[in-house]
Amino acid sequence: MSFRAILIGIYLSLFILVLSGCQSKKKSKRLLVYTSVPSAIMSEIQAAFEQEYPQIKLSIYRNGTQAIISKISAEEEEGGVNADVVWLAGLSYLTQLKKEGMLHPFKSEHSAFLSSYLRDQDNCFYAGRIITSGIVYNTDIVADEDRPVYWADLWSDQWRNKVVMANPLYSGMAVLTVGTLADTYSWEYFSFLRTNGATVVQSNNAVSKKIASGEFPVGITIDYIITMMRESGSPVDLIYPEDGVIAIPCPLGIFNSSNKKVEAESFINYILSQDGQKLLVQSGAFTPVRSDVKSRPGTLGLDEIIARAFPTDWSKEHNIVENVKRQFSAIMLYWEEE
Numbered sequence: 001m002s003f004r005a006i007l008i009g010i011y012l013s014l015f016i017l018v019l020s021g022c023q024s025k026k027k028s029k030r031l032l033v034y035t036s037v038p039s040a041i042m043s044e045i046q047a048a049f050e051q052e053y054p055q056i057k058l059s060i061y062r063n064g065t066q067a068i069i070s071k072i073s074a075e076e077e078e079g080g081v082n083a084d085v086v087w088l089a090g091l092s093y094l095t096q097l098k099k100e101g102m103l104h105p106f107k108s109e110h111s112a113f114l115s116s117y118l119r120d121q122d123n124c125f126y127a128g129r130i131i132t133s134g135i136v137y138n139t140d141i142v143a144d145e146d147r148p149v150y151w152a153d154l155w156s157d158q159w160r161n162k163v164v165m166a167n168p169l170y171s172g173m174a175v176l177t178v179g180t181l182a183d184t185y186s187w188e189y190f191s192f193l194r195t196n197g198a199t200v201v202q203s204n205n206a207v208s209k210k211i212a213s214g215e216f217p218v219g220i221t222i223d224y225i226i227t228m229m230r231e232s233g234s235p236v237d238l239i240y241p242e243d244g245v246i247a248i249p250c251p252l253g254i255f256n257s258s259n260k261k262v263e264a265e266s267f268i269n270y271i272l273s274q275d276g277q278k279l280l281v282q283s284g285a286f287t288p289v290r291s292d293v294k295s296r297p298g299t300l301g302l303d304e305i306i307a308r309a310f311p312t313d314w315s316k317e318h319n320i321v322e323n324v325k326r327q328f329s330a331i332m333l334y335w336e337e338e
Contacts, residue, residue, distance in 0.1 A: 034063075034071070034088075035061070090176050101256065103255065108268060110272035114272070133173070136226050139236065162218060178328055182327065190331045223238055238299075281296055
């Protein structure tokens with residue numbers, strides 16, 4: 001064989017390799033996910049998912065639940081939703097999307113591992129994580145025997161001017177927490193908190209930091225923030241009140257308008273898999289939605305959370321958000337002039 005023939009063969013081989021590489025890149029599809037899951041945690045999920053599904057690339061838009069709902073509404077008015085997958089806190093909004101025919105139903109290969117509490121009966125959405133709200137306290141300030149163990153304990157003179165909580169006008173999780181407490185105990189619960197001098201700050205992160213610093217001894221906030229802070233050495237811990245736990249499922253759904261439904265199904269299947277749930281427990285300290293995946297030490301397991309959860313009808317929550325904000329503002333935020 002001549003040198004020229006060998007050279008041509010080498011060039012042809014290189015050309016084929018380059019061409020196949022280009023074709024591989026063309027075959028990869030980009031999936032757009034709108035989510036309220038914290039950015040750092042979504043980055044870990046993205047890396048793990050793309051390693052398992054190299055033909056799918058994730059694009060993440062991260063914001064609060066209420067901001068994402070507003071974004072989706074604006075996109076609808078402009079002609080169509082851009083996202084393929086939505087993953088938010090609370091079942092009500094996805095229930096509303098389902099009623100409007102906007103969600104793509106599919107039976108996940110992991111659906112058998114989820115209780116009926118955590119999945120839509122028509123397979124339009126599945127909870128990918130659970131968040132619980134409880135009472136947080138500073139372990140350096142509050143003795144074990146003095147801890148508030150019922151929600152109404154925060155009304156006592158012992159905690160006058162010493163309770164802090166997040167504002168539902170800013171925090172989507174606070175909307176769900178406040179709505180559940182009002183639904184369970186009526187709005188008098190917050191009238192008593194107001195009379196007892198409770199303080200409202202913007203976010204659950206702000207609540208947690210103020211408890212850790214000792215500015216307030218007790219407050220109301222969400223579990224995973226406290227778990228992560230406690231494990232990093234902060235003097236905080238969470239109480240799951242005896243009279244009930246606020247358990248908030250955070251569902252994923254696929255938009256009917258998506259042209260990447262197969263890839264979107266792969267993403268949801270990954271989140272619901274053992275590997276996906278273990279990653280959420282490890283990176284975010286969330287409660288797993290599968291009973292065959294262990295929760296973090298010092299937190300309630302899935303079965304106990306479901307057993308102790310307040311019987312909240314999350315399908316109604318979407319319709320009461322504005323009422324929650326209005327009532328909370330009137331009771332907790334506005335003072336009468338004297």
